[in-house]
Amino acid sequence: MSSNLSPSGAQMPRSSRPPRTAPAPRTRLLLPLALLAVWLVVGGALGPFAGRLGEVATNDQAAFLPRSAESTRVLEEQKAFRSSEAVPAIVVWTADGGGTLEPGAAGRATRAVAALAGRPELAGPPSAALPAEDGRALRAVVPLRPALDDALPDALDEIRRAAGAVPGTTVWLAGPAATQADLSGAFSGIDGLLLGVALVTVLLILLVVYRSVLLPLLIMLGAVFALGLACALVYVLADADLVRVDGQVQGILSILVIGAATDYALLLAARYREELAAPGADRFSAMRRALRRSVEPIVASAATVALALVALLVSDLSNNRALGPVGAIGIVCAVLGALTFLPAALVLTGRAAYWPARPSPHGAGPAKGGRAVWERVAALVDRAPRRVWAFTLAGLLACAAFAPALSSRGVPFDEIFVNDAPSVAAQETLGRHFPGGAGSPAVIIADADAAPRVVAAAEDVPGVVSAFPVDAAGRPARGTPPAVDGRVRIDATLADAADSDAARETLPRLRTAVHAVPGADALVGGTTAQRYDTQHTAARDRAVIVPVVLAVILVILVALLRSLVLPVLLVATVALNFAATLGVSALVFEHLLGFTGTDASVPLYGFVFLVALGVDYNIFLMSRVREESLRHGAAEGVRIGLTATGGVITSAGVVLAATFAALGVIPLAFLVQIAFIVAFGVLLDTLVVRSLLVPALVRDLGPVAWWPGALSRRRAPDRPGPA
Structure with missing residues (x-):
């Protein structure tokens, strides 16, 4: 059905409609056709790299420890004491029915694992089976080669079969090898599963919200091409050992590129649709105007996220440093696709991209009912801004009050996996029968002469x-301990589990005691020390990186908005949104999801994503408000800007929240926590902060918000004052 609506929405007589413009010369099609051809080649040639990052990824957590921490130095020195690199698998036998083991069970267990000696998967001979003090369990250590990768599950199955030869017992496999196998299983298929869930979710949302067939497909195709380019670049850099990639970084990269590319594409598509509806507009001139008015906010938004991620290079935690450049590469590829592939595709398809809907001056957001909602929201903000920002501010502060309850002391071992994992059950069994630190001792490296005193x-x-x-095989040394360059290794078994609060409290006492031994030059590492050092380094990183990120964002906003007051206001509101999100997360994690703590990096990741992405939506809104304010005055600019951008920004926020929520399909606590924090925080920012708090504050402040820019000196026609 044809439409006779004017840009203001009024009915136009057929005779007054603008004449159709002449067809564009074919030469004007050359640039969009060339851009489309380039991206098709990029997609075809580089698309497979999205599924190949696993080839250059490592899930070895030792590679992501604090660079300057004492535990990292121990890890380096510890290598010299090994006859070969090994990943230990701890075999635990328990008596069936919970009773006492039969006499001779230790000997049979020792012979069972000894039969594995000489297998190519092993890095050395298995240890003898040691009985627990309660007589109900045995344990032995089987050293495995570290580079088994996909062969690790098969190696563990062989160990389980061999150990099962002890009658009357149940066999459990614990230790680093078992944990590594479960981690690999959690990340297996991450490429296809995560990408598939994200793409299908986003596509369904776009189809429902925009009621267009072709536009969502074009947006998704551009996002997939951008992801292929980003993954190819990261693959090359990781293969050259210039960046590190693990399963977490790999998953976040996919989500970040899909979400960001979709957001930028929606903003451009909305503006292009407005320009197509202008009288006398053709698809080429409409795209030129859409790009001219969209490039600045899109590039500024991308710069905030990319530079916030680059700021992670200041971190001393290697996994944070890994995410920084990888994420920034993803954002650059996302904005490149949104500003080259999508304009070419929209110009070539023209109005057909929005079929069966028709371009209108109200943007590419949800249909007229959605616009009516934002007209009412804008009217409320315009009528009573002070009450609006007071109520929303009070609600956000109430949520933020719970933020200190969020513990970032690390995720206990039994909560690392969201679902039941065999290695977790085995570790719990080991802890019931042996000292809590058995299998994960504190490792002390000291001068050989001082070893007895240490x-x-x-x-x-x-x-x-x-x-x-201990000797080179990790067994208690008999007689004089072997020394390497005058240093010896000493294993200290803690009474409590390596990931427990009690073990973390023991560690500083242990370090103080051995550091005080004269001439020992002792260092303490091991699992507990690594967790302890990671926690303290993460706290230091937050203290350093948070101000850097806020400063970077503030500079970008000042340059974009030509103001000092408004950028400070926007940064404060997104910081408040982050605090409120942490408060809600603390309640949800503890009372609904059953988490007793979060990974040490979760608050920093959440801050970087929420603050940078939250500023994105404020940039989209306030750049349009500034544009309209230059025409109509500050007060009217807020009303028009909020009405015009409400639908598209809200739908972009829903899309981004949905893409990050897709991280929840990976059954790891770290990614589930990040998924919730970012998804909830984006929705809170989109629906409350950007929709109510920011426009109400700007409306209440009036021209003062734009000080010292030209808008602060421009006076609009007299209007009723704010309520």
């Missing part, structure tokens, strides 16, 4: 069960 000092520390020098 052992004595360690054993005197409350919370340490035993300490003894």
